[in-house]
Amino acid sequence: MSEFLKKIEVHNRRAFRDYHVRERLECGIVLVGSEVKSIRRGSANLRHSYAQFRGDELWLIGLNIARYEESGSLGHEPERPRKLLAHKRELFRLRQKSEEKGFAIVPLRMYTLRGRVKVEIGLCRGKREYDKRETIKKRDQDREQRGQSF
Secondary structure (H helix, E strand, C coil): CCCCCCCCEEECHHHHHHEEEEEEEEEEECCCHHHHHHHHCCCEECCCCEEEEECCEEEEECCEECCCHHHHHHCCCCCCCEEEECCHHHHHHHHHHHCCCCEEEEEEEEEEECCEEEEEEEEEEECCHHHHHHHHHHHHHHHHHHHHCC
């Protein structure tokens, strides 16, 4: 399989631990060539990133894409803000919902689709400490049940 068609996925597992995901939206992202090559190598980190509106545009802040060594001095800045691409009405709806108290826009995963890099963002509400414990407890119970059914 050629490198162009390979499915690359980068997950933000921390987002599912710290937030309740209410809605999801697939967005394009504006990248330079060395960033795309670095993502195809799997050198991207979504852990501390979030999306923020600047004017009418949605920007991804804190996404770390490691430098692509072969690009030399023409490379990219690893943590620069990157513009997300979505339809205007989707952005308008997302902006209205995100302005409610307690909501954040968090990237959930980054993947390639037909050679293009896509970012799945989520409209999220933060979990409380007891919610996190509840999630861990439920996961452990499910794991035990699956182990006993074999």
